[in-house]
Amino acid sequence: GESVGLHLPTLSVQEGDNSIINCAYSNSASDYFIWYKQESGKGPQFIIDIRSNMDKRQGQRVTVLLNKTVKHLSLQIAATQPGDSAVYFCAEIPSGTYKYIFGTGTRLKVLA
Amino acid sequence: DAGVTQSPTHLIKTRGQQVTLRCSPKSGHDTVSWYQQALGQGPQFIFQYYEEEERQRGNFPDRFSGHQFPNYSSELNVNALLLGDSALYLCASSLDLIYGYTFGSGTRLTVV
Numbered sequence: 001g002e003s004v005g006l007h008l009p010t011l012s013v014q015e016g017d018n019s020i021i022n023c024a025y026s027n028s029a030s031d032y033f034i035w036y037k038q039e040s041g042k043g044p045q046f047i048i049d050i051r052s053n054m055d056k057r058q059g060q061r062v063t064v065l066l067n068k069t070v071k072h073l074s075l076q077i078a079a080t081q082p083g084d085s086a087v088y089f090c091a092e093i094p095s096g097t098y099k100y101i102f103g104t105g106t107r108l109k110v111l112a
Numbered sequence: 113d114a115g116v117t118q119s120p121t122h123l124i125k126t127r128g129q130q131v132t133l134r135c136s137p138k139s140g141h142d143t144v145s146w147y148q149q150a151l152g153q154g155p156q157f158i159f160q161y162y163e164e165e166e167r168q169r170g171n172f173p174d175r176f177s178g179h180q181f182p183n184y185s186s187e188l189n190v191n192a193l194l195l196g197d198s199a200l201y202l203c204a205s206s207l208d209l210i211y212g213y214t215f216g217s218g219t220r221l222t223v224v
Binding site: 036041042043046101102 | 116145147152153154155156157160167168170202204209210211213214215216217218
């Protein structure tokens with residue numbers, strides 16, 4: 001069935017280090033992918049997106065990598081800060097649909 | 113500029129009751145999508161409304177229904193509540209059917 005899963009449920013990193021959050025998706029027909037950040041008590045907040053015709057996209061301190069061969073998505077956060085502590089979700093949008101398929105999330109903990 | 117506004121923020125209902133949740137989209141947005149997020153899980157797509165019509169529906173029973181008004185605001189109705197309906201209900205708005213979602217902070221529904 002359709003699913004978007006994450007390899008690590010919790011990731012702890014030292015402040016200032018780089019973080020890498022991984023995600024596997026199952027629908028090869030998906031053509032749009034998004035990373036969201038969700039802080040406690042808040043709704044998901046858009047971080048960065050990428051379309052299937054791209055392999056890499058960079059934002060401010062964040063980079064998303066897409067490997068369509070192995071259906072893998074990753075989010076890299078440079079110089080991780082305490083404010084980056086949150087749950088991170090990847091989401092895929094299968095071609096021809098309007099629904100986002102979210103994974104279960106990875107909790108990022110930034111250690112001082 | 114107000115983002116997506118949801119009301120109420122929290123509510124408690126008894127099994128078998130009915131509930132209505134409300135969403136005001138971000139200014140300029142005309143598309144509203146609803147998601148259910150169980151504790152510790154990623155959001156699950158319920159349905160999307162555009163031009164006052166349901167455009168797509170996820171795997172939710174008919175107990176879940178919705179409506180979009182001419183001013184683009186939306187309601188989510190759930191009938192015959194079950195304990196398993198306890199979740200955070202998220203509303204997302206956009207100017208496009210797929211891209212540029214903005215999520216609200218959600219309504220926390222507890223069914224007892």
